[in-house]
Amino acid sequence: ADSYPNLQRGSHFSKITAEDVAYFESICPIISADRGATEDDLKPFNQDWMNKYRGQTRLVVKPKSTEDVSKILKHCNERKLAVVPQGGNTGLVGGSVPVFDEIVINMASMNNIRSFDEVSGILTCDAGVILETADSYLREHGYIFPLDLGAKGSCHVGGNVACNAGGLRLLRYGSLHGTVLGVEAVLPDGTILNDLSQLRKNNTGYDLKQLFIGSEGTIGIITAISIVCPQKPKSQNVAFFGVESFDKVQQTFVKTKQALSEILSAFEMMDSNSQNIVGQVTGRKHPLESKPPFYILIETSGSNPEHDSEKLNALLEDLMENEFISDGTLAESETQQKELWAWREGIAEALGHFGGVYKYDVSIPLKELYVLVDDVRAKMKDAGLLSTPENPENVVVDCVGYGHMGDSNLHLNVAVRQFDKRVEKVLEPFIYEWIQKRRGSISAEHGLGVAKSDFVQYSRGPTELAVMKGLKTMFDPNGIMNPYKYVKANA
Numbered sequence: 073a074d075s076y077p078n079l080q081r082g083s084h085f086s087k088i089t090a091e092d093v094a095y096f097e098s099i100c101p102i103i104s105a106d107r108g109a110t111e112d113d114l115k116p117f118n119q120d121w122m123n124k125y126r127g128q129t130r131l132v133v134k135p136k137s138t139e140d141v142s143k144i145l146k147h148c149n150e151r152k153l154a155v156v157p158q159g160g161n162t163g164l165v166g167g168s169v170p171v172f173d174e175i176v177i178n179m180a181s182m183n184n185i186r187s188f189d190e191v192s193g194i195l196t197c198d199a200g201v202i203l204e205t206a207d208s209y210l211r212e213h214g215y216i217f218p219l220d221l222g223a224k225g226s227c228h229v230g231g232n233v234a235c236n237a238g239g240l241r242l243l244r245y246g247s248l249h250g251t252v253l254g255v256e257a258v259l260p261d262g263t264i265l266n267d268l269s270q271l272r273k274n275n276t277g278y279d280l281k282q283l284f285i286g287s288e289g290t291i292g293i294i295t296a297i298s299i300v301c302p303q304k305p306k307s308q309n310v311a312f313f314g315v316e317s318f319d320k321v322q323q324t325f326v327k328t329k330q331a332l333s334e335i336l337s338a339f340e341m342m343d344s345n346s347q348n349i350v351g352q353v354t355g356r357k358h359p360l361e362s363k364p365p366f367y368i369l370i371e372t373s374g375s376n377p378e379h380d381s382e383k384l385n386a387l388l389e390d391l392m393e394n395e396f397i398s399d400g401t402l403a404e405s406e407t408q409q410k411e412l413w414a415w416r417e418g419i420a421e422a423l424g425h426f427g428g429v430y431k432y433d434v435s436i437p438l439k440e441l442y443v444l445v446d447d448v449r450a451k452m453k454d455a456g457l458l459s460t461p462e463n464p465e466n467v468v469v470d471c472v473g474y475g476h477m478g479d480s481n482l483h484l485n486v487a488v489r490q491f492d493k494r495v496e497k498v499l500e501p502f503i504y505e506w507i508q509k510r511r512g513s514i515s516a517e518h519g520l521g522v523a524k525s526d527f528v529q530y531s532r533g534p535t536e537l538a539v540m541k542g543l544k545t546m547f548d549p550n551g552i553m554n555p556y557k558y559v560k561a562n563a
């Protein structure tokens with residue numbers, strides 16, 4: 073795990089006392105080193121999903137209500153005790169675990185659905201509801217959650233909103249900035265901000281909830297959300313294609329949008345390197361026999377099976393005839409659809425099997441989306457760090473590219489046998505400068521956390537950063553909320 077060599081514990085933060093522990097205990101269940109919790113008991117809260125970031129908390133509090141959160145934060149603010157809000161702890165930038173001894177405020181016990189309106193499709197629920205639970209509940213009522221992602225079985229809807237997760241269907245259902253209608257949040261001083269609106273339209277002043285969407289636990293704790301949900305599709309199709317070049321991937325994207333229009337619900341791109349790794353780790357046989365350099369997964373979601381199949385078949389014919397795609401398969405059952413999706417959704421987990429992963433989640437103008445992967449791979453090869461048939465044990469297992477092509481969002485991942493300074497030197501600042509030159513974003517959807525906090529200036533100008541720092545100071549003058557991360561007010 074990283075040891076944060078460039079960070080120092082804030083000297084103005086207090087250390088937890090026996091009185092603090094007793095006070096928190098009077099509010100809600102806690103897990104505390106002072107009450108016999110071992111390092112192992114605290115490990116799931118101290119360590120992130122990638123096993124890359126590890127903190128040293130001695131105390132986890134598990135509020136059961138908004139009032140509990142309010143009491144906890146008020147006390148922490150008065151005592152200058154630093155905290156980390158924690159959802160499902162599936163974040164990929166080290167934002168959900170402590171850096172030093174911050175208190176973990178874990179939201180898992182706030183997991184009630186508060187209301188659902190079957191006419192408007194508006195769901196209101198606690199922040200700690202697991203995404204898959206919310207989605208299953210909605211499906212029983214003929215709706216779905218507008219966000220879907222590989223970590224759905226563990227991540228919380230509050231965590232999703234806090235990091236403005238994008239996911240697999242953003243191109244169809246839009247970002248959480250559009251679908252989230254309201255947020256209930258507790259400010260660092262314990263004030264409950266009730267902006268849990270269920271209105272689509274509300275032009276009565278600044279849109280405060282938007283500040284919480286993507287704020288990564290730095291200005292308050294989200295305790296509930298309301299969100300407008302789309303109808304559950306009556307018909308769904310999944311197709312998986314092999315493509316011979318990135319130019320053809322782009323042409324296929326244009327053709328697909330033209331042909332499928334309103335029923336297109338996902339357009340995901342994977343390179344062959346990512347697919348080889350999934351195959352290697354899972355031992356499964358790839359759905360396509362040929363070995364093209366690129367793969368595409370297309371999903372349709374519509375209301376009329378015949379209509380959707382007709383459109384999709386016409387697209388397939390066109391793509392084959394014009395040789396945009398070289399190979400393809402169409403799922404014939406829901407099970408097959410899941411199997412095809414697993415070759416896309418399983419990449420993140422498979423990459424973690426070798427020892428470590430350097431993850432870059434970037435927005436790049438589409439034309440150059442894959443050039444970055446080629447450039448990084450070439451640099452690793454030049455540096456003698458990439459595994460090759462001649463040197464199969466080199467530290468870099470592979471450089472892979474995949475992502476949400478429909479949103480110009482590339483995931484460039486460098487899988488390594490262990491974290492290595494030589495690799496880091498090749499990656500940074502090269503990647504950030506590359507992105508800056510193209511006016512891209514160094515974080516498309518995973519956020520800043522601790523991983524990208526020092527690099528935000530590659531995507532944001534000094535004026536923007538100054539306004540952000542001002543906002544942070546206004547909400548959190550004592551800096552207790554998720555310190556050392558995101559846009560640091562004092563950096």
Ligand code: FAD
Nearest residue numbers: 159160161162163167222228230231234237238239289294
């Ligand atoms: P955490 O990891 O617990 O927290 C994330 C951040 O939000 C932290 O800074 C934390 O302090 C803060 N936070 C959490 N809850 C609250 C709250 N209630 N109030 C205030 N702050 C809070 N992301 C995408 O955008 N798209 C993807 O496709 C995607 N796929 C993924 C696939 C896998 C397999 C994994 C492991 C992760 C993936 N992610 C993806 C990362 C993604 O951001 C998270 O999975 C998810 O959105 C985080 O939710 P969480 O509840 O786990 O939050």
Ligand code: MLT
Nearest residue numbers: 222417419420433475483
């Ligand atoms: C994905 O799209 O699979 C996620 O964002 C996770 C990742 O980038 O690995």
Ligand code: ZN
Nearest residue numbers: 239476483517
């Ligand atoms: Zn993603």
